Amino acid sequence: MSENYRNNFLKEVEERVEEGHWVKMCMQCGVCAGSCPLGPHWAHPPQEIFMMIRAGKREEVLTSDSMWMCTSCYNCVVRCPRKLPITHIMHGLANLAYRLGLSPKNQTTQKFASMFWNNLAQTGRVNELKLSLGMYFKDGFAQGIKNAMAMQSVGLGMVKAKRLNPMELFGGHGIKDKSGFHAMLKKAREIEDRRKNFA
Amino acid sequence: MAKKTYSFYPGCSSQTKASSDNYLKSTNSMCKYLDIELKEIPDWNCCGASIGYAEGGELPRITLSARNMALSEQHNPGMDLVATCAACWLSTREAKERIAHSAQTLTEANTALAEAGLTYKGNQAARHMAEVLVEDFGFDELKRGVKKPLQGIKFAGYVGCQTNRPFGLAGESFENPKYLDNLVEAMGGEAVPYDQKVTCCGGALAFSEPEKSQKQIKDIIESAYDHGAEMIVTPCPLCQANVEIYQGEVNKRFGTKFNIPVTYYSQLITVAYGGTAAEAALDGQLIRATRLEEIAKK
Amino acid sequence: MADMKVAAYICQGCGLGERLDTAALASVAKKEGKAAIVKEHAFLCNADGIKMIRDDIANEAVTHVMIGACSRRAKTEAFGFTDVCVSRANLREGVIWSQPETDEARETTQEMAEDYIRMGCAEVKKMTLPQGDPAAVTDRTLLVVGGGVSGMTAALEASKAGYKVVLVEKSGALGGWAAKLHKRTPGKSPFKEPQETPVAEMAAAIEADANIKVYLNAITSKTGGAPGRFEIEISTESGATVVEKAGAIIQATGFELYDANKLPELGYGQSANVVDQAGLEALAKAAKGSPIKRPSDGGEVKTVVFVQCAGQRDDSGKHLPYCSGSCCLTSVKQAMYFKESNPDIDTVVIYSDLRMPGNGEDFYRSGQEKGVIFTKGNVSSVEAAGNQCKVNFHDVILNDQTAIDNADLVVLATGQVPNSGVDIDTKLKAEIAAAGGDNSLMEAYSASQVEGAVQPISVLNLTYRQGPDMPQLKYGFTDSHFICFPYETRRTGIYSAGPVRRPMDMVQAMEDATGAAMKAIQAIENAGLGRAAHPRSGDLSYPIFRKEGCTQCKRCTVECPFGAIDEDEQRFPLFNQARCRRCGTCMGACPVRVISFENYSVETVGAQLKAVDVPDEFSEKPRILILACENDAYPALDMAAMNRNVYSAFVRVIPVRCLGSVNTIWINDALSNGYDGIMMMGCKHGDDYQCHFVKGSELANVRMSKIGDTLKNMSLEEERVSTFEVAITDIERVPQLINDYAALIQKIGMSPMKGF
Numbered sequence A: 001m002s003e004n005y006r007n008n009f010l011k012e013v014e015e016r017v018e019e020g021h022w023v024k025m026c027m028q029c030g031v032c033a034g035s036c037p038l039g040p041h042w043a044h045p046p047q048e049i050f051m052m053i054r055a056g057k058r059e060e061v062l063t064s065d066s067m068w069m070c071t072s073c074y075n076c077v078v079r080c081p082r083k084l085p086i087t088h089i090m091h092g093l094a095n096l097a098y099r100l101g102l103s104p105k106n107q108t109t110q111k112f113a114s115m116f117w118n119n120l121a122q123t124g125r126v127n128e129l130k131l132s133l134g135m136y137f138k139d140g141f142a143q144g145i146k147n148a149m150a151m152q153s154v155g156l157g158m159v160k161a162k163r164l165n166p167m168e169l170f171g172g173h174g175i176k177d178k179s180g181f182h183a184m185l186k187k188a189r190e191i192e193d194r195r196k197n198f199a
Numbered sequence B: 001m002a003k004k005t006y007s008f009y010p011g012c013s014s015q016t017k018a019s020s021d022n023y024l025k026s027t028n029s030m031c032k033y034l035d036i037e038l039k040e041i042p043d044w045n046c047c048g049a050s051i052g053y054a055e056g057g058e059l060p061r062i063t064l065s066a067r068n069m070a071l072s073e074q075h076n077p078g079m080d081l082v083a084t085c086a087a088c089w090l091s092t093r094e095a096k097e098r099i100a101h102s103a104q105t106l107t108e109a110n111t112a113l114a115e116a117g118l119t120y121k122g123n124q125a126a127r128h129m130a131e132v133l134v135e136d137f138g139f140d141e142l143k144r145g146v147k148k149p150l151q152g153i154k155f156a157g158y159v160g161c162q163t164n165r166p167f168g169l170a171g172e173s174f175e176n177p178k179y180l181d182n183l184v185e186a187m188g189g190e191a192v193p194y195d196q197k198v199t200c201c202g203g204a205l206a207f208s209e210p211e212k213s214q215k216q217i218k219d220i221i222e223s224a225y226d227h228g229a230e231m232i233v234t235p236c237p238l239c240q241a242n243v244e245i246y247q248g249e250v251n252k253r254f255g256t257k258f259n260i261p262v263t264y265y266s267q268l269i270t271v272a273y274g275g276t277a278a279e280a281a282l283d284g285q286l287i288r289a290t291r292l293e294e295i296a297k298k
Numbered sequence C: 001m002a003d004m005k006v007a008a009y010i011c012q013g014c015g016l017g018e019r020l021d022t023a024a025l026a027s028v029a030k031k032e033g034k035a036a037i038v039k040e041h042a043f044l045c046n047a048d049g050i051k052m053i054r055d056d057i058a059n060e061a062v063t064h065v066m067i068g069a070c071s072r073r074a075k076t077e078a079f080g081f082t083d084v085c086v087s088r089a090n091l092r093e094g095v096i097w098s099q100p101e102t103d104e105a106r107e108t109t110q111e112m113a114e115d116y117i118r119m120g121c122a123e124v125k126k127m128t129l130p131q132g133d134p135a136a137v138t139d140r141t142l143l144v145v146g147g148g149v150s151g152m153t154a155a156l157e158a159s160k161a162g163y164k165v166v167l168v169e170k171s172g173a174l175g176g177w178a179a180k181l182h183k184r185t186p187g188k189s190p191f192k193e194p195q196e197t198p199v200a201e202m203a204a205a206i207e208a209d210a211n212i213k214v215y216l217n218a219i220t221s222k223t224g225g226a227p228g229r230f231e232i233e234i235s236t237e238s239g240a241t242v243v244e245k246a247g248a249i250i251q252a253t254g255f256e257l258y259d260a261n262k263l264p265e266l267g268y269g270q271s272a273n274v275v276d277q278a279g280l281e282a283l284a285k286a287a288k289g290s291p292i293k294r295p296s297d298g299g300e301v302k303t304v305v306f307v308q309c310a311g312q313r314d315d316s317g318k319h320l321p322y323c324s325g326s327c328c329l330t331s332v333k334q335a336m337y338f339k340e341s342n343p344d345i346d347t348v349v350i351y352s353d354l355r356m357p358g359n360g361e362d363f364y365r366s367g368q369e370k371g372v373i374f375t376k377g378n379v380s381s382v383e384a385a386g387n388q389c390k391v392n393f394h395d396v397i398l399n400d401q402t403a404i405d406n407a408d409l410v411v412l413a414t415g416q417v418p419n420s421g422v423d424i425d426t427k428l429k430a431e432i433a434a435a436g437g438d439n440s441l442m443e444a445y446s447a448s449q450v451e452g453a454v455q456p457i458s459v460l461n462l463t464y465r466q467g468p469d470m471p472q473l474k475y476g477f478t479d480s481h482f483i484c485f486p487y488e489t490r491r492t493g494i495y496s497a498g499p500v501r502r503p504m505d506m507v508q509a510m511e512d513a514t515g516a517a518m519k520a521i522q523a524i525e526n527a528g529l530g531r532a533a534h535p536r537s538g539d540l541s542y543p544i545f546r547k548e549g550c551t552q553c554k555r556c557t558v559e560c561p562f563g564a565i566d567e568d569e570q571r572f573p574l575f576n577q578a579r580c581r582r583c584g585t586c587m588g589a590c591p592v593r594v595i596s597f598e599n600y601s602v603e604t605v606g607a608q609l610k611a612v613d614v615p616d617e618f619s620e621k622p623r624i625l626i627l628a629c630e631n632d633a634y635p636a637l638d639m640a641a642m643n644r645n646v647y648s649a650f651v652r653v654i655p656v657r658c659l660g661s662v663n664t665i666w667i668n669d670a671l672s673n674g675y676d677g678i679m680m681m682g683c684k685h686g687d688d689y690q691c692h693f694v695k696g697s698e699l700a701n702v703r704m705s706k707i708g709d710t711l712k713n714m715s716l717e718e719e720r721v722s723t724f725e726v727a728i729t730d731i732e733r734v735p736q737l738i739n740d741y742a743a744l745i746q747k748i749g750m751s752p753m754k755g756f
């Protein structure tokens, strides 16, 4: 039996996606679709994503790179006449796709998002230098050298303006209670996984 | 005793020698002039910004903010929690509201916090420094401290996204917030009207999707220039960084010749209040704000 | 009546004294206006001024009063003398406020004022005091035709207000469409759940109400008379006929669903599992609260698809072109029937636009909360395959030609077709054209009649000259003044309520019926007092007709927008005062000018336009006559003046009841008296008309389109007579129109007809 316009995927989204229970409330006005700053780069703007969910297009939604185009500008949220927390739903869908391993390979924003989290999860604070170097080397070593060279002027300027600390590479910022912090995040993740049915 | 005391959440980018080090320095100077005491939350952690979602998910993200708030409640009781970074403020306030709306989230967050020996109660407001200035002081009051009006300088007040949405300042419109312009005028400067005041700078995607984001940055600067601005002022460290740092890249990509300083309101206030260039951390600009430096020298 | 004695009063207040030479005005009133008494007063509307006038009426036997002060729309209470005829010269808005306060303008401003004094005196002398109708009667009974929710609401509301009601219902039970429903869409906060229909409750209340008499299985086989004294023959199925009397009538005959058999491409008739909304209600009723089963085999229903706008909003010309405004709500409700029995049933509503009137948005949200899926799309076809249907559609949001191939039930949202009876307008239009000498429409109409075509059945069976039912506006819905007076139809004292007036849902129908009941009560009372209904409510004047001069041309009988005029046995017009709205359209139509009102006639206006002093050809002072509708154009002019929007000093404005009342003789007279141009300002006409008398401005336009010949005979340019549509809000535009027109006249040059 075809899954077309059946509620199965909608139900999954409601259970597993942050604020997913709002998807059914979209009235398809399209205001959000016209609000994304990177609008032209979305294969499916939020309005469409919501309709696709309701039309049961699980595969298409979760493999799409659309959600990864969200800049978290909250334009849509303040404009949506139905007050959908669109930004969070985009984040939530991206998270679901990532957790299921369905998100597009080599999606840069996804990589950055993971790096960012791992960076902060380690020390409790973000190490901007490691983060940026990581970003430049995400595509492998050769490309990394190229990327870093391209942005070298920026980096040096930042160092000169005392806004990037080369010493961070060897430690730098971090919180004191790291063990408590790690335990806390582990617990939170555990609860979330149970609630959202991630093994 | 200081006139007003707040529990301060500087956030990662505002640490010493981090990307908005100048924001932190100038904020401290500004607070000195306004007789504000900022009590840093001991051992605060990163808010997760709005990019941690892929790996972090929902509850871990909320828990990050809950930890900061719990620490603040514990160590700085009776104060409002104040952040200077838009993302820090947003994450904190959002977590606060999510928890307030769901007993389940409260229980879950506290279960996680218990692992770090903390409890979240939810008895402090989560505010942005701009709110403190506008609501606790007000423009008239702020004006009173001006010693060196920023006369003749035309500013494009760039409010951007996250200081403005989804919460913003009470009574301001999302499409055309006025407080930054009012602040500029209170300091004696001129706020030019332009149409990209709340346009997104690309946020974290300036990093991961540079081509796409730099178009945003170009639009913002172009509109500021077109409307006669000679300097951009912003309340958000990410806005500041993106719009300032990538100007060279934008020039390369679009053949433009942008070279416009991007400053923080805290720098403006510090200079207008008679602070030195060092106090205003003007040396932290990649594109030097010469007009401000001149006034600071006077 | 005592001999006529005219008194003229000229006010110096509101700046009139400073801007005008009032002494000169007084002397104009005396010498040219022939007023017996002429007085100036510093502040005419104050107690002292009013007392002065009152004293003159009491002590000096004044019968006619000319007031030269502000507009007739100002100080109506102060100057509302009912025992004398009153005319008003509009010196304030019409002159000093619309003219520049400069030295150069002083002369023309004064000339304007003097003309208005002349006009006021000339007008009042042609007026007599309306006597009202000494024979006015009324019956405080309301006849309601149709026993659905609208009709029952009207009956109960009228009864609550103390009026007797006769309720006629064609079928064997009260309830109409609502009686066929399992549940209704919500009418109460929080508008989230379907509710029980009010039918049983209302029917019981009616039964218990001694004021309401119900005829079931009955129709109104003949309706005659007029407001206050309708006589209705009621025929019952058994063949018996009774006569009832009523003061007013409400037609609440509702609608029928568009015939889904006309939609075979949507699977209707192809599968038992394709139903219309009535069909689904029947299934739900039959299920008595247990899950609705698949009609074809009694199988379990897992997927239901709702096809919105089935045979509606159709621009191909094949089906209904309009939106019924209620079927979206109904589909949400029907989807809830399924969600209620089992939330796992997939319910998909395929819509092109969701229209949720009133609090329907809350209901829509509630449907979404319950998991009803709404998708914007166009259904192209429904194919039956065994016990399931395949619904082919284009998903507009996803731009996807797709299908739901396992629908157990498909519900078609077909539209409302009003039960309004016979369309009288085609014939009437033909008759109007024929009276004007054009027989083509009549021929076409007669040709369409000879075929043995099925004729629609009349609802009211009115004995009115213009036809047995109420005029319709579009698509068969009865005509009523949409913008300003939605309840007023074109048959005074007969109201239409509910979906027969326009498509609507139950909430709106109940509101509509309540409003109609209130208006009907007003009509009953007005009839008793011999007064007009809106928009001249309270007017006691009515058309007086001089039979001797009548040529039986029928223009008045066919053109009266309100069907007020019948024909007597000798085929003379027979005026029914209580049906008349006092618009004067008949007066404007009459080629031999035998129709007039006591206070408004061919003479009252004719005398005014002739009283104006028309300077000679070489004066460079043209004269432009403005005939302005008193409902919109004249107020717009007043308001323009209040804003000090100045306009040409060469215009002279005469308010008319309606452009429909403009008799072409006025145009002829004005042209031969040397006016250089005539502007006629009336309300918008057409399907979205704003004319307060519905057809007046339209008829005026038809008449004026024929004035070309007259102009040619006089060797005058066509532009010298022009009509304009003016809305009450046109306070910036109207002065502009005037000035543009004045410039145009300047360009054409002065009329050669002066000084004859």
Ligand code: SF4
Pocket (backbone or CB within 6 Å): A032, A035, A036, A037, A038, A046, A069, A070, A071, A072, A073, A074, A075, A076, A077, A086, A087, A090
């Ligand atoms: S928050 Fe994301 S989804 Fe919303 S407008 Fe911005 S980019 Fe688009």
Ligand code: SF4
Pocket (backbone or CB within 6 Å): A025, A026, A027, A028, A029, A030, A031, A032, A033, A046, A047, A050, A079, A080, A081, A082, A083, A084, A086
């Ligand atoms: S703005 Fe809101 S309601 Fe409109 S399409 Fe987007 S999510 Fe749906």
Ligand code: SF4
Pocket (backbone or CB within 6 Å): C011, C012, C013, C014, C016, C042, C043, C044, C045, C046, C069, C070, C074, C075, C092
């Ligand atoms: S309101 Fe009319 S009557 Fe009264 S003073 Fe003014 S112009 Fe005269």
Ligand code: SF4
Pocket (backbone or CB within 6 Å): C308, C309, C310, C312, C313, C322, C323, C324, C325, C326, C327, C328, C329, C353, C354, C355, C413, C415
């Ligand atoms: S109410 Fe809805 S279904 Fe009915 S005609 Fe209008 S739009 Fe179509």
Ligand code: SF4
Pocket (backbone or CB within 6 Å): C543, C559, C560, C561, C562, C563, C564, C565, C575, C579, C580, C581, C582, C583, C584, C585, C586, C587
């Ligand atoms: S005045 Fe109007 S309503 Fe009355 S009879 Fe004449 S045309 Fe009809």
Ligand code: SF4
Pocket (backbone or CB within 6 Å): C545, C549, C550, C551, C552, C553, C554, C555, C556, C557, C573, C586, C589, C590, C591, C592, C593, C594, C595
């Ligand atoms: S009254 Fe006038 S319009 Fe009416 S039928 Fe007689 S002549 Fe014609």
